[in-house]
Amino acid sequence: MDKEKFEILDDLDLFLKILPHKITKNIENAFEDLIEIVLDLGRPPVIIYSDRKKTLENEIVSELDISFVLEKLGNVGDDNRAGIEKTLHRISLIKNRVDKTIGLTCRVGRAVFGSIKIIEDFIGNGKSILIMGKPGIGKTTMLREIARLLADKENKRVVVIDTSNEIAGDGDIPHPAIGSARRMQVKNTNMQHDVMIEAVENHMPQVIVIDEISTEKESMAARTIAERGVQLVATAHGNTLDNIIINPTLSDLVGGVKSVTLGDIEARRRKTQKTVLEREFEPTFDILVEIINRNEVAVHFDVGLAVDKKLRGIATDVEIRKIDGDKLSKSKNSKVDDQIFEEKTENIIEEKEKLTENKSVKKINVFPYGLQKAKLKKLSKSYFSNVKIISNPETAKIILTTKANYSKEPKPKIIEMAEKIGIPIHLIKKGSSDQIARFLEKITYEKASNENPNKNKLDMDNTEALNEVKLGINKIKNGENEFELSPQDSNVRRMQHFFATNEGISTKSIGENSKRRIILKKRMQ
Structure with a gap:
């Protein structure tokens, strides 16, 4: 991302003040690329940049170093996270079995004004948006900027549910990064779903912004909010839509998945087994954004349709967006990820x-x-x-x-x-x-x-394709479990499917391109 085109507010001087000098003196001048610093008791400190990591082999983290950092932090929540007053930085603790802190992950928090230009055109349309991506890729940064844009530019009533004080920073006064959006803090992480409902009932928001929906109760609360007509903007861990679909806790966000048993007619029409996976209900979120990297995203503009297609093995239409400075490019991409789902629907x-x-x-x-x-x-x-x-x-x-x-x-x-x-x-x-x-x-x-008599060219009285189908049907009816037909083009195969299924025989296509052919099978009762 062209850094000159965006205003970055990171309060890095306050972040460096909480760290021991032996660590800060080894930080390179590329402060804009600094992601986090890892301190584990008895090990060398690790400085992680956006494109590399640096291990300070000549230094060892001591109990004194960890205590030095802890003394400068605010209150530590039940999620073992703390912040620095009036900043977006996050310090996460690792504790031993007797509740003693033995490790720290010091994450740099940044407000990047202009960071959502890549998706800004559809943010204000009132549709609920789910943002996905691997840890550290910029989900929370994007969420912060969305809250500011909706509150200040779109003049909407925005409430941010800030469970770990990561979106709007530590302290009672929200960080300027969220603009005029209001922030509700969460007393206990287990209460996030209650605070989500409380926000809707007490404060009449038009938009609710949530970071890290991760439990079934939060997923259900999000559904309740969406059904009340409030726009939701949230993040969830996972790289792609597939990750959400196969996650039993979060699949409700995209409509849920259930196993259904098809009737004979429907199973025959689909040319598939009788038990299949289908979407259970309308998705909580209308649009899903997959963050590929800081300059590239993949957007599903109809989550319900995308889930339906994935469950059937049909290619999904994804819009790939890339930004280079002020230049935004868009392209359509279709892909099938059928290694996850068994049902094939070539027919x-x-x-x-x-x-x-x-x-x-x-x-x-x-x-x-x-x-x-x-x-x-x-x-x-x-x-x-x-x-x-x-x-x-x-x-x-x-x-x-x-x-x-x-x-x-x-x-x-x-x-x-x-x-x-x-x-x-x-x-x-x-x-x-x-x-x-x-x-x-x-x-x-x-x-x-x-x-279309000339298109199919399938004379149902004397063609070899028909004779082969008839032969296969007779063999199946006489006790054979299956019969493989010769490869045919799609028009001939279509008629073979139709003829066989009318005789009560199950069909399935296998192979690729010129070797695509049909297997006749005895229909399961």
Whole structure:
């Protein structure tokens, strides 16, 4: 990051005053790169910079050195952290079994005004934002600047929940780094979730800023706050969205994950096992920012959609942002991290691609009589169907109804009208999801075959691909557990999937590129 473009406030002179002289004399002039100093009893001090670390081999940390630092600190909290009055610096303690301090981590705290230019354009849109990144990468610095920007530039009522006094510094008066935002301190770290709720109930904030959501209670409190219409800006440890999804404590922040058992129709449509992982509810946070380094972030603008895609093994769309001085560049990046999730949905991707290719294909107007339109629309969308649900029966190409509705006496007027003007009537046994799904499969593939006879080139009477499918189906029905078909292109495989599943056979695609092929398996009962 171009340091001349940003105003950095670090109060480094106050930080150096609490350290023994034998350590400060060895600190290099590159103060802007200083991250922390580690003091462990009986070991050499370690000075850590942003790009390197320096061990003072000729010095050994003594009890006197540790006592020298402790005497200059404020109160030590139950989280074994302390601060320096009116600064953002943090001193963390390591204690032995008898509560004696034997180690210190002295972290430099900085207020970097202008540090959120890389994400400033969407900070004020009212959406909740979760910031992730490895320790020391700048999450809290970014959080501090967001609080200031929302309070001063956006004129919003901002309350900072400062559990360890790390965001707004030690002491009763908040550090200027958070601007006019208000700060609520937390008496005990175990009470952070209570203070979060208290802030909303007592102080009417428009924005709540929280550092390090790390427990289930805090996660639940964050959900409660979001449901009350308050914008949340928070940080959590972890490098990527994947880390949150597989973390049982924090997964609620992005919607949670649950195991569901699919029905036969849905499992067949997905070409997958019947037990899969799905998102449980709406995410607490709308946007997720992954800090890659101080000059680069990855942004998920729709957390719910990103989680859904990851659970299905579909590539997620991430916006990569890089900043170089005042120049901000943005680029789209898609990636699949399916080493974490078992479910593969190559066939769903193929169907989506097919739908994109066939956007010019005319929709089939279907009028549902005596059926739930909402259910029909949902299933039609799930099956990537070219069916359009309409409300005017006179413009319908097909009337869809149940046998019971069709057989009513006297005959319904809509049925009479359809028969009179020659609109085809399709009957299903009942209005269940299973029956509607069969109708959608039938009409979608029939229309695809009629409108694209030269595209698929699959004659279902005499092609080798079909004969091979029939052979495999017979072998499965005669007792074999599985049968592997020859490699085919995606159009032929799609028709093979459809033909086999209609015969009650489970299918799965394996291989890559020109070696992509289907395995037929006996369906589990």
